[in-house]
Amino acid sequence: xxxxxxxxxxxxxxxxxxxxxxxxxxxxxxxxxxxxxxxxxxxxxxxxxxxxxxxxxxxxxxxxxxxxxxxxxxxxxxxxxxxxxxxxxxxxxxxxxxxxxxxxxxxxxxxxxxxxxxxxxxxxxxxxxxxxxxxxxxxxxxxxxxxxxxxxxxxxxxxxxxxxxxxxxxxxxxxxxxxxxxxxxxxxxxxxxxxxxxxxxxxxxxxxxxxxxxxxxxxxxxxxxxxxxxxxxxxxxxxxxxxxxxxxxxxxxxxxxxxxxxxxxxxxxxxxxxxxxxxxxxxxxxxxxxxxxxxxxxxxxxxxxxxxxxxxxxxxxxxxxxxxxxxxxxxxxxxxxxxxxxxxxxxxxxxxxxxxxxxxxxxxxxxxxxxxxxxxxxxxxxxxxxxxxxxxxxxxxxxxxxxxxxxxxxxxxxxxxxxxxxxxxxxxxxxxxxxxxxxxxxxxxxxxxxxxxxxxxxxxxxxxxxxxxxxxxxxxxxxxxxxxxxxxxxxxxxxxxxxxxxxxxxxxxxxxxxxxxxxxxxxxxxxxxxxxxxxxxxxxxxxxxxxxxxxxxxx
Amino acid sequence: xxxxxxxxxxxxxxxxxxxxxxxxxxxxxxxxxxxxxxxxxxxxxxxxxxxxxxxxxxxxxxxxxxxxxxxxxxxxxxxxxxxxxxxxxxxxxxxxxxxxxxxxxxxxxxxxxxxxxxxxxxxxxxxxxxxxxxxxxxxxxxxxxxxxxxxxxxxxxxxxxxxxxxxxxxxxxxxxxxxxxxxxxxxxxxxxxxxxxxxxxxxxxxxxxxxxxxxxxxxxxxxxxxxxxxxxxxxxxxxxxxxxxxxxxxxxxxxxxxxxxxxxxxxxxxxxxxxxxxxxxxxxxxxxxxxxxxxxxxxxxxxxxxxxxxxxxxxxxxxxxxxxxxxxxxxxxxxxxxxxxxxxxxxxxxxxxxxxxxxxxxxxxxxxxxxxxxxxxxxxxxxxxxxxxxxxxxxxxxxxxxxxxxxxxxxxxxxxxxxxxxxxxxxxxxxxxxxxxx
Numbered sequence: 001x002x003x004x005x006x007x008x009x010x011x012x013x014x015x016x017x018x019x020x021x022x023x024x025x026x027x028x029x030x031x032x033x034x035x036x037x038x039x040x041x042x043x044x045x046x047x048x049x050x051x052x053x054x055x056x057x058x059x060x061x062x063x064x065x066x067x068x069x070x071x072x073x074x075x076x077x078x079x080x081x082x083x084x085x086x087x088x089x090x091x092x093x094x095x096x097x098x099x100x101x102x103x104x105x106x107x108x109x110x111x112x113x114x115x116x117x118x119x120x121x122x123x124x125x126x127x128x129x130x131x132x133x134x135x136x137x138x139x140x141x142x143x144x145x146x147x148x149x150x151x152x153x154x155x156x157x158x159x160x161x162x163x164x165x166x167x168x169x170x171x172x173x174x175x176x177x178x179x180x181x182x183x184x185x186x187x188x189x190x191x192x193x194x195x196x197x198x199x200x201x202x203x204x205x206x207x208x209x210x211x212x213x214x215x216x217x218x219x220x221x222x223x224x225x226x227x228x229x230x231x232x233x234x235x236x237x238x239x240x241x242x243x244x245x246x247x248x249x250x251x252x253x254x255x256x257x258x259x260x261x262x263x264x265x266x267x268x269x270x271x272x273x274x275x276x277x278x279x280x281x282x283x284x285x286x287x288x289x290x291x292x293x294x295x296x297x298x299x300x301x302x303x304x305x306x307x308x309x310x311x312x313x314x315x316x317x318x319x320x321x322x323x324x325x326x327x328x329x330x331x332x333x334x335x336x337x338x339x340x341x342x343x344x345x346x347x348x349x350x351x352x353x354x355x356x357x358x359x360x361x362x363x364x365x366x367x368x369x370x371x372x373x374x375x376x377x378x379x380x381x382x383x384x385x386x387x388x389x390x391x392x393x394x395x396x397x398x399x400x401x402x403x404x405x406x407x408x409x410x411x412x413x414x415x416x417x418x419x420x421x422x423x424x425x426x427x428x429x430x431x432x433x434x435x436x437x438x439x440x441x442x443x444x445x446x447x448x449x450x451x452x453x454x455x456x457x458x459x460x461x462x463x464x465x466x467x468x469x470x471x472x473x474x475x476x477x478x479x480x481x482x483x484x485x486x487x488x489x490x491x492x493x494x495x496x497x498x499x500x501x502x503x504x505x506x507x508x509x510x511x512x513x514x515x516x517x518x519x520x521x522x523x524x525x526x527x528x529x530x531x532x533x534x535x536x537x538x539x540x541x542x543x544x545x546x547x548x549x550x551x552x553x554x555x
Numbered sequence: 556x557x558x559x560x561x562x563x564x565x566x567x568x569x570x571x572x573x574x575x576x577x578x579x580x581x582x583x584x585x586x587x588x589x590x591x592x593x594x595x596x597x598x599x600x601x602x603x604x605x606x607x608x609x610x611x612x613x614x615x616x617x618x619x620x621x622x623x624x625x626x627x628x629x630x631x632x633x634x635x636x637x638x639x640x641x642x643x644x645x646x647x648x649x650x651x652x653x654x655x656x657x658x659x660x661x662x663x664x665x666x667x668x669x670x671x672x673x674x675x676x677x678x679x680x681x682x683x684x685x686x687x688x689x690x691x692x693x694x695x696x697x698x699x700x701x702x703x704x705x706x707x708x709x710x711x712x713x714x715x716x717x718x719x720x721x722x723x724x725x726x727x728x729x730x731x732x733x734x735x736x737x738x739x740x741x742x743x744x745x746x747x748x749x750x751x752x753x754x755x756x757x758x759x760x761x762x763x764x765x766x767x768x769x770x771x772x773x774x775x776x777x778x779x780x781x782x783x784x785x786x787x788x789x790x791x792x793x794x795x796x797x798x799x800x801x802x803x804x805x806x807x808x809x810x811x812x813x814x815x816x817x818x819x820x821x822x823x824x825x826x827x828x829x830x831x832x833x834x835x836x837x838x839x840x841x842x843x844x845x846x847x848x849x850x851x852x853x854x855x856x857x858x859x860x861x862x863x864x865x866x867x868x869x870x871x872x873x874x875x876x877x878x879x880x881x882x883x884x885x886x887x888x889x890x891x892x893x894x895x896x897x898x899x900x901x902x903x904x905x906x907x908x909x910x911x912x913x914x915x916x917x918x919x920x921x922x923x924x925x926x927x928x929x930x931x932x933x934x935x936x937x938x939x940x941x942x943x944x945x946x947x948x949x950x951x952x953x954x955x956x957x958x959x960x961x962x963x964x965x966x967x968x969x970x971x972x973x974x975x976x977x978x979x980x981x982x983x984x985x986x987x988x989x990x991x992x993x
Contacts (some may be wrong), residue, residue, distance in 0.1 A: 106592065397567070
């Protein structure tokens with residue numbers, strides 16, 4: 001049995017998945033500021049008729065990291081950077097960093113040394129900081145300076161945590177790695193407290209199954225691993241929803257999925273049975289990071305969106321002014337239109353009709369149809385927007401410009417409270433088929449329950465220099481053979497990914513190459529070597545597909 | 556809010572002239588690494604654009620390919636030219652303040668007539684961009700400042716008879732470097748005299764010499780000419796580490812130049828010190844164009860940069876003074892050149908295509924019309940390996956041609972065809988915007 005928990009802004013859901021069905025679920029109001037309370041309640045409620053010994057895995061999608069940043073319940077971080085020459089990074093990061101000497105160039109060669117006395121002085125200067133983050137330019141090509149600086153800093157400050165930028169990602173982008181490292185160190189104490197409380201609460205309930213935390217890219221990581229990388233657990237709600245769609249109605253053809261809630265609609269694109277990932281990491285508080293996420297767009301339309309006329313023109317959302325009039329609200333909403341149009345049935349139809357009539361026409365069905373059509377149109381525009389954005393993304397090969405295939409969705413999948421009212425209208429406008437999987441109301445918890453662990457490594461080999469780097473593992477070593485090929489690079493990546501997976505305690509049965517590049521190094525008209533890079537990951541996906549729910553009331 | 560800089564970055568990672576040629580897949584690899592690692596593409600002042608493919612009509616507005624341009628180029632050339640156009644459009648549509656097309660393959664050695672590839676260039680991406688702007692955005696006066704170490708002979712050729720295009724090229728002296736042209740005396744044909752400005756610099760010129768030329772000559776001349784738009788052919792091979800040239804410019808020298816020049820659009824040309832120069836020079840130019848501090852962009856091996864000799868400093872000062880004098884007297888000189896030439900001005904040249912191994916022989920005649928810049932004709936012959944002798948006659952009608960020149964140009968090509976001495980006949984009518992093969 002898989003236990004999945006999603007802490008959302010309004011509700012906390014828990015589901016138990018077994019044998020390809022959701023056999024139990026619970027919905028509890030989220031207790032802000034005391035998240036453990038609603039998590040414990042949701043667990044207890046969902047397991048009330050089950051034997052906890054049968055739980056084989058617990059997975060949690062939580063707002064703890066997001067909230068810590070929004071509410072500024074973060075640690076005082078000492079940020080140390082090794083930028084070398086280039087852009088002046090001092091004013092681009094969330095707080096003034098201490099800049100130290102040292103430089104590693106684009107091929108991972110040390111050009112200028114780091115100085116122990118400078119690092120120790122930085123430690124003294126930052127002695128009132130709780131945690132530290134250290135980040136160096138091109139440290140992903142050679143992590144030695146970062147690791148050495150971290151060791152000196154640890155000795156000087158005795159800090160319980162130092163985030164090292166290159167261990168968060170092997171990808172280029174010093175600015176993003178620095179911001180990621182800062183936020184990781186900032187949320188570290190808060191996440192440690194939270195994860196200890198979760199462990200205690202589970203232990204108290206005799207649940208000894210391994211615990212996983214959802215990441216922004218929809219993969220999961222073991223709780224122990226998450227303690228070093230807590231920032232990865234940011235913005236997981238939309239990812240949980242997308243992975244819920246994957247397990248309940250995975251589209252195999254080019255598709256768009258919509259999670260239509262109370263105030264927003266989240267849009268994701270699908271190709272080859274997988275959601276598309278964002279090319280760049282997410283931004284936190286306006287600072288770009290290297291944290292990988294799904295390609296999503298949010299539009300301010302949902303069931304509770306306020307509907308009004310402005311100079312004779314219909315305006316929908318993005319504000320919410322309370323519940324639907326059918327439920328006693330004061331202003332008409334999109335949900336009132338659904339009720340009048342006969343698409344859903346809740347609350348008092350009479351009040352919903354009054355809401356429609358308040359928009360100026362006695363023909364309430366026509367008004368409802370008008371609202372639904374307008375709302376659908378706004379969603380279609382947002383879908384076109386995210387597709388256009390995908391299509392306009394720069395590529396660096398002639399082949400990719402000349403043979404660029406457009407993304408043409410053929411299916412719409414809708415989940416979330418307001419999906420049944422809007423998805424048919426959106427599908428009609430787009431001229432595609434649609435699906436509304438059963439159980440869309442707890443889709444996030446389902447997604448968390450089944451999302452598989454993911455992990456990656458980035459290997460870069462430079463046969464001209466005779467060495468290779470695996471940033472996430474803090475490795476820079478000599479190549480053992482003189483004729484090193486791309487398939488050797490893949491094999492070596494596999495070796496490191498397996499090692500990393502074993503250390504984290506996760507299965508590495510389904511690996512895939514995310515990206516690879518190979519260039520000849522030519523000096524003076526002769527080829528002196530090759531530069532190869534290979535990014536390998538444990539493929540994101542779901543542990544099981546879900547055929548249905550054992551309780552009929554979930555529609 | 557309008558962004559400061561639009562950046563079209565297209566390293567063409569799957570295209571090379573040949574596997575060990577300087578124009579190969581690896582050329583912008585380290586530049587890509589540096590740009591991405593510095594986070595430049597994420598800066599709020601910078602917007603990255605995906606290049607479009609240029610259309611053949613864009614290319615045929617500038618070039619006359621023998622037997623046709625499609626037979627001579629690859630898709631990479633269309634992306635590169637398209638990237639320059641994308642950059643220009645972002646500026647013209649006021650999405651960005653200025654733009655930089657960091658693209659390859661380069662183009663400034665490609666002339667109007669094209670038989671093959673010379674100086675790594677097949678089609679002239681700046682010229683294609685400029686003529687696209689004139690056709691679609693009503694731009695008239697254009698200044699092109701070519702800061703590549705090699706003379707921009709292709710761009711010079713294309714605009715040699717056009718008084719509305721000021722072409723300024725500084726470069727390592729042609730007596731010491733490919734393509735061997737670009738001397739002060741090449742100043743444009745009589746109707747456009749003074750709108751071609753060549754500034755040959757001695758080997759070993761450093762930041763100091765470059766900025767003397769910029770401050771005392773190029774910037775004042777631009778100020779006098781008052782162009783609608785300034786283009787920078789931003790070659791980076793004046794760098795002290797470039798393997799194909801002998802100059803001593805640094806990343807700081809280039810960045811400060813970009814800062815002063817304030818080009819509306821910059822387009823990458825050459826630059827083959829792919830590891831030691833390009834990553835730093837490009838970061839410097841991008842930051843300068845985006846209005847961000849570039850003070851800390853310094854090459855790790857800056858101690859290897861030689862200093863400029865006293866003799867070089869003096870030589871440059873003398874040449875600047877000489878050009879200042881020519882520029883002041885340009886109208887008088889143009890009048891005299893017209894008087895000397897009569898109704899038509901002629902020139903005969905041989906042109907070598909080093910990458911294709913082709914020698915071309917060319918005859919040009921331009922009518923020195925008093926109503927317009929005059930139509931001109933070009934006769935070309937070239938022995939192309941595998942294709943035999945290629946001969947062609949073309950007439951070019953400029954955008955602002957008077958009715959008489961327009962008719963005369965058409966008659967000239969029709970008469971040539973009747974005589975039948977050539978294999979191909981072309982009419983490039985820039986007024987009606989078409990290239991016709993007769």
